[in-house]
Amino acid sequence: MLYLYHKEAGKPQLTLTGDEHRYIFKVRRHKLDDILYLRNLEDGLLHRYEVTFIDKRSVMLELQESQVLEVKAPRSLHIGWCVIDPKNIEKVLPSLNEMGVDKITFIYCKRSQKSFKLDFKRFEKILLNSSQQSGRSEMMKLETAEDMESFLKENPESKMLNFSENNFISNSDIDTIVIGCEGGFHEDEAALFPAENIIGFDTPLVLKSESAVCAVASKLLL
Numbered sequence: 001m002l003y004l005y006h007k008e009a010g011k012p013q014l015t016l017t018g019d020e021h022r023y024i025f026k027v028r029r030h031k032l033d034d035i036l037y038l039r040n041l042e043d044g045l046l047h048r049y050e051v052t053f054i055d056k057r058s059v060m061l062e063l064q065e066s067q068v069l070e071v072k073a074p075r076s077l078h079i080g081w082c083v084i085d086p087k088n089i090e091k092v093l094p095s096l097n098e099m100g101v102d103k104i105t106f107i108y109c110k111r112s113q114k115s116f117k118l119d120f121k122r123f124e125k126i127l128l129n130s131s132q133q134s135g136r137s138e139m140m141k142l143e144t145a146e147d148m149e150s151f152l153k154e155n156p157e158s159k160m161l162n163f164s165e166n167n168f169i170s171n172s173d174i175d176t177i178v179i180g181c182e183g184g185f186h187e188d189e190a191a192l193f194p195a196e197n198i199i200g201f202d203t204p205l206v207l208k209s210e211s212a213v214c215a216v217a218s219k220l221l222l
Helices: 020-027 086-099 120-134 149-155 211-220
Strands: 013-016 034-040 045-054 059-068 078-082 105-107 141-147 159-161 176-179
Touching: 013 020, 020 059, 020 149, 034 059, 078 211, 086 120, 086 211, 105 149, 120 141, 141 149, 176 211
Parallel strands: 078 105, 078 176, 105 141, 159 176
Antiparallel strands: 013 059, 034 045, 045 059
């Protein structure tokens, strides 16, 4: 873990209790006078604290230094992801966060199962843990869109990843890309995109939605 998240990181003194105390005291086994690094994931600052007091219930920290240290991908990538089983989203969310995806908008596409409910609190907890491990200094943004039409109103220049001879590699200047759910896009959704905005991978293999999302992120960001 490269830093510890705390919403009040940056204050002159902090007191850690509960899970934060258990992690520092029992898991990491920090001692008096040890140095800890904290972020609040809002100001781009890395805060250096010294442990000034430890007992069985709390840890007290004193701020030593704050420095600007932004850790993020060299470019911004927004993914429109047609909703799939949340359990499968959770499996790849840490990887997408570590690769530096800036934002994901989950779209209820025509072939998305409407029974799937997205637990954003759970997603954010996963992203927090991933950010602490990877060093990322800004939280990935998460949004939803009711359907493809409403998404395109907000993001008219979006590309669609679909079966196409318009090869992905030759279209690397992509800021926003839409990826389908299991079963792919409905023909009405594909018709919303100009032909030049529909791109595909140079492979005869059919990828699962979560595999396609990771492949897109890795090609564009790494």
